[in-house]
Each structure stands twice: as structure tokens, then as C-alpha cells.
Amino acid sequence: MGSADPQPPDEKRAAHRALVHSVLHGSGTTTVEQRAAAYENAAADPGLRPLLEKVAVGAARITEADFDRARACGLSDDQLFELVIAAAVGQSTRMYEAGLVALEEAAG
Amino acid sequence: MRPEVLNHGYKPVTKLLFATIRLFSGRALPDAAKLVFYRPEFYGDAAKRFTHLAMRGPSAWSVGDRELMAAVVSQANESAFCIGAHTATAAQAYADPARVRAVLTDLDTAPIDEGLRAVLRLLVKSTRAGTVGPEDVGQVLAAGVTRQQVEDALAVAAAFNITNRLADAFGFEVLDSGGFAAGAKFLLKRGYQ
Numbered sequence: 001m002g003s004a005d006p007q008p009p010d011e012k013r014a015a016h017r018a019l020v021h022s023v024l025h026g027s028g029t030t031t032v033e034q035r036a037a038a039y040e041n042a043a044a045d046p047g048l049r050p051l052l053e054k055v056a057v058g059a060a061r062i063t064e065a066d067f068d069r070a071r072a073c074g075l076s077d078d079q080l081f082e083l084v085i086a087a088a089v090g091q092s093t094r095m096y097e098a099g100l101v102a103l104e105e106a107a108g
Numbered sequence: 109m110r111p112e113v114l115n116h117g118y119k120p121v122t123k124l125l126f127a128t129i130r131l132f133s134g135r136a137l138p139d140a141a142k143l144v145f146y147r148p149e150f151y152g153d154a155a156k157r158f159t160h161l162a163m164r165g166p167s168a169w170s171v172g173d174r175e176l177m178a179a180v181v182s183q184a185n186e187s188a189f190c191i192g193a194h195t196a197t198a199a200q201a202y203a204d205p206a207r208v209r210a211v212l213t214d215l216d217t218a219p220i221d222e223g224l225r226a227v228l229r230l231l232v233k234s235t236r237a238g239t240v241g242p243e244d245v246g247q248v249l250a251a252g253v254t255r256q257q258v259e260d261a262l263a264v265a266a267a268f269n270i271t272n273r274l275a276d277a278f279g280f281e282v283l284d285s286g287g288f289a290a291g292a293k294f295l296l297k298r299g300y301q
Contacts, residue, residue: 012161012263019154026150051277057238059276060186067110077113078147085151088273091238096266098239099230100259105242107255 016096023089029078038083039090047073048083055087109139109278114146138291139280140193140271155270160300162263169260171296172201173224176211177264180228183212184235187272189280194268196285197292226251227258231265 024035037043041056051066070080109115118126122145129137144152163174175198182190195212199205210218215228226248234240248258274280283291 012158012165012260015154015158015161016263016266019151019158022149022154023151028150055273055277059273060188062277062279064110071111077111077117080111081113081146082150084277085274088270088277091273092266092269095234095238095269096262099234099245099262099265102240102242102245103255103258103262106245106249107258 016093020089020093023082023086028082029076030082034079035082035086038086039093041087041090043083043087045073048075051080052083052087055084056091059088109143109280111278114139114143114278118142118145133290135287135290138189138193138283138287139278140189140275141291143274143278143280156301158263159267159271162260162267164299164301167260168254168257169264170201172198174260174264175201175295176208176224177228177231177261178268179208179212180215181231181235181265181268182272184232185269185272185276187275188282189275190268190272192282192288193291193295196288197295200289200292200296223248223251223253223257227253227261230258231261234262234265235269 024039025032028035034043038048038052041052043049043052047069051062051070054062054066067080070083075083125145126137126142129135144156146152163178164171167174169177175194179191179194179198182194191212195208199208202208207219211220211228215225215232218225220228230240230244230248233244245258249255
């Protein structure tokens with residue numbers, strides 16, 4: 001397999017990596033540790049966990065109350081903006097990578 | 109949108125742009141388009157570039173096929189704004205709303221190519237289960253889809269598995285059919301960049 005395809009110009013994956021890098025390491029109002037934890041769906045703060053867990057699995061069920069709880073731990077709007085995005089990008093990236101690994105194994 | 113800063117926290121020059129668009133188009137910019145203008149160096153610039161490459165960059169899949177993939181992934185995530193936006197965009201791209209409706213109603217019986225059906229099944233499984241295995245991808249390759257086409261489809265799903273989550277977390281306002289049709293026209297003309 002693969003001989004019929006031209007060697008992929010890795011542009012899409014490179015653009016994806018750039019997005020991940022921007023969200024995890026770009027300038028922001030949260031620490032890189034906070035963003036990494038959100039990305040890994042491993043935020044320790046109990047006020048923040050319900051919101052970020054739903055971002056990863058079940059975003060359609062997020063309510064104002066989830067944001068209120070997260071704000072109650074002292075997080076600003078900008079910090080929530082960053083952590084929600086980090087959680088979404090993290091979950092999507094795990095799914096993307098699982099698909100690419102499965103493709104590699106299936107196509108040989 | 110929530111948090112509130114996504115409604116009012118834009119730079120003056122960006123607010124002026126939003127007002128100008130509203131003046132000339134008669135419609136407010138959809139929340140999906142506004143979001144990428146908020147602190148664009150953090151998310152918007154890189155997200156636009158990746159999404160545009162996945163949706164409009166080189167691929168054996170047509171723009172209609174990729175918009176249909178976006179609609180199907182959005183449906184698997186139950187993301188109301190994105191279902192509306194990409195159902196409308198796929199329908200316009202194909203000039204065939206019935207085909208798009210058929211796929212979203214019953215993927216097994218919709219009148220589409222078997223390769224496209226197989227890859228849509230893969231994306232639904234990946235989105236719902238969070239993972240897929242080599243046997244899932246093997247079924248797609250067996251339907252005559254190339255390795256590169258699978259990779260291209262996975263990039264579409266990756267883009268929309270981000271956007272769907274943000275649409276629901278940030279509470280994008282769902283538009284009426286006229287609003288989604290106008291947005292679709294824009295996406296087909298200009299893409300995501």
C-alpha cells in the first residue's frame with residue numbers, strides 16, 4: 001500500500017502541530033502547566049474539572065453553571081478561553097493521532 | 109457567546125470590521141467567524157490555517173465531500189451550530205441538498221459512493237468512540253479509498269473535533285436557514301483563512 005499515493009506533502013500535519021504548539025506554548029494568561037493539564041484532560045482544580053471534562057467528552061451538555069463554577073475558582077474569562085481551547089485541541093489531537101496510527105498499521 | 113469577553117473583548121479595529129460587515133451584508137458575523145478574531149495569536153491564526161488546509165487544501169476529496177465530512181462529524185458530536193453550518197455548505201457545494209439530508213438521516217442507505225460511505229463511517233466511529241483501530245481503517249482501504257484520502261479525512265475530522273467543542277463550550281448562536289446559507293456561500297467563496 002501507499003505506492004499509488006504520492007508522498008504526502010506533510011503540510012496539513014505541520015499546520016496541526018503549529019496549532020498545538022501555539023495553544024500549549026504561545027503567550028497567554030495561564031501557565032504552560034495549566035494549559036498542559038487542560039490539554040491532557042487532567043485539570044486538578046475541582047471547580048474547573050466538570051467544564052473541561054465536558055469539553056473533551058460531551059461539549060453539547062456544557063451550561064452556564066459549568067462556567068460559573070470555573071470562575072468561582074478565580075479564573076478570568078481570558079484564562080477560561082485558553083483552557084477550554086487547550087482541552088478541545090487536546091481531545092481532538094488524541095483522536096487524530098489514534099486515526100493516523102491505525103492508518104499506519106492498516107496500510108503497512 | 110460565553111465567556112463575556114468573546115462578545116465585547118475585541119480590539120477597536122476588529123469591532124470596526126464587524127460593524128462594516130454587518131452594514132454591507134445586513135447580518136452580524138457568525139460567532140464561528142468572530143471567535144478566530146479574539147486574541148488570534150493564541151488560537152485563531154493557527155486554527156484558520158489548519159482548517160483551511162484540511163477543507164480547501166490539496167485532496168482527492170471534493171470540497172463537497174469534505175463539507176459533508178464536517179457535517180457528519182458535527183452530527184456525531186451533536187454540535188447544533190456546526191451541523192447547520194456544514195449541512196448548508198455541503199448542500200451548496202454539491203448543489204444537492206437531498207444527498208446531504210440522506211447521509212445525515214441514514215448513512216447506510218444514502219445514495220453515495222461506497223468509498224465515501226466507508227470513510228464517513230470511520231469518522232463517526234472515531235468521533236463517538238474517541239479512537240479507531242487498524243481493522244476500522246482496513247475496511248475503508250478495502251472500499252478502494254487511498255491511504256492519502258484516509259489521512260485527508262482524518263485532518264477534516266481533527267479540525268471539526270476542535271471547532272464542534274468550541275462551538276458548544278462557547279455557546280455559538282444557532283442561525284436561521286438564511287444565516288446558514290449566507291455563511292455557506294462565504295465559506296465556498298473564501299474558505300477558512
